[in-house]
Amino acid sequence: MRRKPDRYALIALTCLIAVAATSDIPVSQADTVSGTITYYTVKPTELVNKVVTDFQAKYPGVRVEVYRAGSGDVIARFSAEQQAGAIKADVITLADRPFVQTLARQSLLEPVRSRWLSSIDPRYVYDGGRDFETELVAIAIGYNTRLIQKPPTRLKDLLDPAYRNKIIIPDPGYSGAAFAMLATLVNTRAFGWDFYRGLKQVGTLVGQGNPAAAQAIASGERPLAAITYGDVLSLKQRGSPVDIVFPKDGLVVVPQPTGVLRTSHNLAAAEAFADFCLSPEGLADSAAFGYATVNPQIRPQGLPSFAGIPVLSADWKTASAQHAKFLSQFRAIFGLH
Amino acid sequence: MTAGGRAAQATNARARLLRAASWGLLAGPLVVVVAYPLGQLLVASALVDRRISGTVYTRVLAEPDYWRAFGHSLAVSTAATVVAGLIGGALAWVVARTDIPGWVALRRWLVIPYMIPPFVAAFAWHGLLGPAGYLNQAYLTLSHAGPVFTIYGAAGIVFVLAMTTYPLFLILVARALDQMNAELEEAAEISGASPGRVMRDITLRLVAPAFASAAMLAFSGDLSNFGVPALLGDPVGFRVMTTAIYATVQDVTVPNHLSVAAALSVWLALAALAVALFQLWTHAQGRHVIIGGRGGRTRPVRLGRWSAPVTAGAWMLGLVTTGGPLASLAMLALTRAYGLPPAWGNLTWQHFLELPSDPLVRTAVTNSAILTVAAATTTAAIGFVISYLRVRSHSRFAAVLDYVSGIPYVIPGTVIAIAMILAWIQPLPVLRVSIYNTLWILWLAYCARYLAVPIRGLNSALRQYDGALEEAAAGAGATPLRIVRDVAAPLVWGSLLSSWLLVAVPALNELTVSILLYGPGHETVGVAAFLMIRDGRIATAAAFGLLMILVVVLGDAVARRVSRGRAALW
Numbered sequence: 060m061r062r063k064p065d066r067y068a069l070i071a072l073t074c075l076i077a078v079a080a081t082s083d084i085p086v087s088q089a090d091t092v093s094g095t096i097t098y099y100t101v102k103p104t105e106l107v108n109k110v111v112t113d114f115q116a117k118y119p120g121v122r123v124e125v126y127r128a129g130s131g132d133v134i135a136r137f138s139a140e141q142q143a144g145a146i147k148a149d150v151i152t153l154a155d156r157p158f159v160q161t162l163a164r165q166s167l168l169e170p171v172r173s174r175w176l177s178s179i180d181p182r183y184v185y186d187g188g189r190d191f192e193t194e195l196v197a198i199a200i201g202y203n204t205r206l207i208q209k210p211p212t213r214l215k216d217l218l219d220p221a222y223r224n225k226i227i228i229p230d231p232g233y234s235g236a237a238f239a240m241l242a243t244l245v246n247t248r249a250f251g252w253d254f255y256r257g258l259k260q261v262g263t264l265v266g267q268g269n270p271a272a273a274q275a276i277a278s279g280e281r282p283l284a285a286i287t288y289g290d291v292l293s294l295k296q297r298g299s300p301v302d303i304v305f306p307k308d309g310l311v312v313v314p315q316p317t318g319v320l321r322t323s324h325n326l327a328a329a330e331a332f333a334d335f336c337l338s339p340e341g342l343a344d345s346a347a348f349g350y351a352t353v354n355p356q357i358r359p360q361g362l363p364s365f366a367g368i369p370v371l372s373a374d375w376k377t378a379s380a381q382h383a384k385f386l387s388q389f390r391a392i393f394g395l396h
Numbered sequence: 397m398t399a400g401g402r403a404a405q406a407t408n409a410r411a412r413l414l415r416a417a418s419w420g421l422l423a424g425p426l427v428v429v430v431a432y433p434l435g436q437l438l439v440a441s442a443l444v445d446r447r448i449s450g451t452v453y454t455r456v457l458a459e460p461d462y463w464r465a466f467g468h469s470l471a472v473s474t475a476a477t478v479v480a481g482l483i484g485g486a487l488a489w490v491v492a493r494t495d496i497p498g499w500v501a502l503r504r505w506l507v508i509p510y511m512i513p514p515f516v517a518a519f520a521w522h523g524l525l526g527p528a529g530y531l532n533q534a535y536l537t538l539s540h541a542g543p544v545f546t547i548y549g550a551a552g553i554v555f556v557l558a559m560t561t562y563p564l565f566l567i568l569v570a571r572a573l574d575q576m577n578a579e580l581e582e583a584a585e586i587s588g589a590s591p592g593r594v595m596r597d598i599t600l601r602l603v604a605p606a607f608a609s610a611a612m613l614a615f616s617g618d619l620s621n622f623g624v625p626a627l628l629g630d631p632v633g634f635r636v637m638t639t640a641i642y643a644t645v646q647d648v649t650v651p652n653h654l655s656v657a658a659a660l661s662v663w664l665a666l667a668a669l670a671v672a673l674f675q676l677w678t679h680a681q682g683r684h685v686i687i688g689g690r691g692g693r694t695r696p697v698r699l700g701r702w703s704a705p706v707t708a709g710a711w712m713l714g715l716v717t718t719g720g721p722l723a724s725l726a727m728l729a730l731t732r733a734y735g736l737p738p739a740w741g742n743l744t745w746q747h748f749l750e751l752p753s754d755p756l757v758r759t760a761v762t763n764s765a766i767l768t769v770a771a772a773t774t775t776a777a778i779g780f781v782i783s784y785l786r787v788r789s790h791s792r793f794a795a796v797l798d799y800v801s802g803i804p805y806v807i808p809g810t811v812i813a814i815a816m817i818l819a820w821i822q823p824l825p826v827l828r829v830s831i832y833n834t835l836w837i838l839w840l841a842y843c844a845r846y847l848a849v850p851i852r853g854l855n856s857a858l859r860q861y862d863g864a865l866e867e868a869a870a871g872a873g874a875t876p877l878r879i880v881r882d883v884a885a886p887l888v889w890g891s892l893l894s895s896w897l898l899v900a901v902p903a904l905n906e907l908t909v910s911i912l913l914y915g916p917g918h919e920t921v922g923v924a925a926f927l928m929i930r931d932g933r934i935a936t937a938a939a940f941g942l943l944m945i946l947v948v949v950l951g952d953a954v955a956r957r958v959s960r961g962r963a964a965l966w
Contacts, residue, residue, distance in 0.1 A: 095917070097916050098916075099916070103931075104756070104928075104931050104933060105933070108754070108755050108756070111755060124759075124916045124917025124918075125755070125756075125916055125917070126915070126916030127927075127931075131646075132646055134648070135646050135647065135648045138648045139648060143821060143822075143832075145823075145830060145833075147833055147915065147916065203735065205735075264631075266631065267630075267631070267930060268930075268931065268932075270931045270932040270933070271930060271931060271932035272932075273932060274734055274735075274932030274934055275528075275932075276735075277733070277734045277735030278526075278528040278734060278735050278934075279528040279533070279735060280526060280527045280528035281527075294733065294734065294735075297732070297733040298732050298733035298736065298742075299733040299734050299736065300735050300736065301735065383649055394633070395633050
């Protein structure tokens, strides 16, 4: 396979150009914003806690209230509030690109004004600058180092009968990342629905979210998982016997955009928070957790390279139009209801 | 004016005051916390496009998944009640009737599982018996076969529910045995009845009412439980009614999901009401015999050569049911990183030390403290007034208030929460803000859920005094407020305080209602622990769970101290 040009080099170059073109954008000062904002997010609790704590230290007048759950639950809550005409969220992060896209199209998202926009890879700023990524989330194979001596190196290896009753995957109905994986693999000829039927055949367990699946790897309850890598790496840093492999046969990238709601009652504080998430300080928290960030300067330690792995793509138009159908087919395969 | 005339005037004045107070002060709160929400529940489930229609019900009843969930609820609750009854009943007889050494300590030790919030117990038992639990790991190192026992699914739920409810039987049956006149048993024995016959015809018959009420309490508690099936059933797709309702509320892709949840709630409420009515009916059948009047110290059954095995067995059981979950939580909380083997080098206090700086813990503890004090105080205040009117005025209106306030006590918390959502999700008329997503809705729900607790306690306390003291005060010219403050309240002060604690302690760990009503920034202690477990923050959840248990044990000790042993959590 022909190696693709180093992605980081590319990103760095883009950034240099972008930084050079930076214009001075006024950003709210720490002492002028105050009040409470609400952040609906799918990021792991420990990462969110860190970012919020650091933000509040910088903006002592602002209090951030967090609702964290999988994309399914966050969207449920958000939609209910939207129907009732009382959106509580001021800032939202979802691992469901189509949903955020719809919000942007409905003009529910405020265009992002952040002096840090120029420091990040422009490919991760979406919808005409209304939402953006902070971490580069992707699916890896996570495994328990005490129980799996030779980890599988390809996603297809998971179908090996040797891994019977050893695998857990998060529920795509709850986790946006798991749905992204479903949408991507189903769209890829080499995988398709047969891949999921194969997973079922080796007794794969459908868990809830990624953090819980990472714990299942750590405890050995299910020593193998197809999972977002940051959740596993954060456990590894704390000393749990876990590690990751990026599967050679394809990288599933999980878009996880963040946006500021135009309906916010405290737009200044909400924008300050979004600005902080993009700042080197905020991104450093993501990197410390184990995630590669949209700022190529800020990288986690010990992240295996995924350069050279073909990036698989999803047909998001079909996937979001057939969201319910995909889920019910998935549930039918795994005998869930 | 004659003395009789003055007394009559005083009585008149009091009656007028009572009437005015009852309308103004009581109907209002009860409408807000009970009548209106439950009415909204019926309306939401029966109203389609502003017309009365049964379509939601027909849709719900045509869905086999919901029938399966209902079947699971009944089966799991029945099985857990039977298992708990067998264990608790046998232990009650052992600690109350035999000469087992150390029975006082044993009795204390064996009821501890009742103070562990059930979902924390489920989490703790999962740490031991889960597929990668400590016991299965130990077994796996011996043989490389699969895990011995998996806690997920029906069997695990029944096990955990039985382990947390058997103390109910132990407490109530042992108390009945204590109060029972042992001369009856002696008389039968002297007349030549075999020990088996004495047990069957005398002992069991006399403790039957206590046994039955423990069974009803256990069954309705199991039926309303949300946390245990959510943690042990959901991972394998095993749904019961409470988890099915929760899932329906979460799932916006179900058309009219709140109406469906309302219909399911009505269904579950009817089942719970049927249980409560059955209990009333058995009471009315006169099955409960007055068994008071103890004839001296009840003669213990001598265990003789059975002493050693029975003692060992009872203590072992206590060690397993109490020590098991506590040890599991301690191990999980002390292990440096999840998944490391239990070894000295891997232990740390870090997870306990990190608790005070965890934002979720801070928010949850603050919110629960506020809610607990608010709910316990409100229910005690409203409860006092309702109970006072009920006992002193004999008005039919007060009796109605008493019954209405008892309804939320017998229907599951999940149902109350759905009713609250439906009633209060829309903005309030004048203020134009919705209390949904705030602490206010949790406060209302807690008040509804616990209002019956102080009323029950105060009704019996107030009945112990007749109204003569208040009448005397009225005769001497005291204002009605003064009568309540200086005469009535001090008389029942102890009961008031202990019912405050009886509301406060369970409110601190409440999960079933809170999980449906909490909003961002308004997490409670129970919700926080539940979210940590679901999120896989195992060590933090374990440390927090241990603290929750500690608070309950302390609360119970305080309640006993305050009420001089009359009130305890059990």
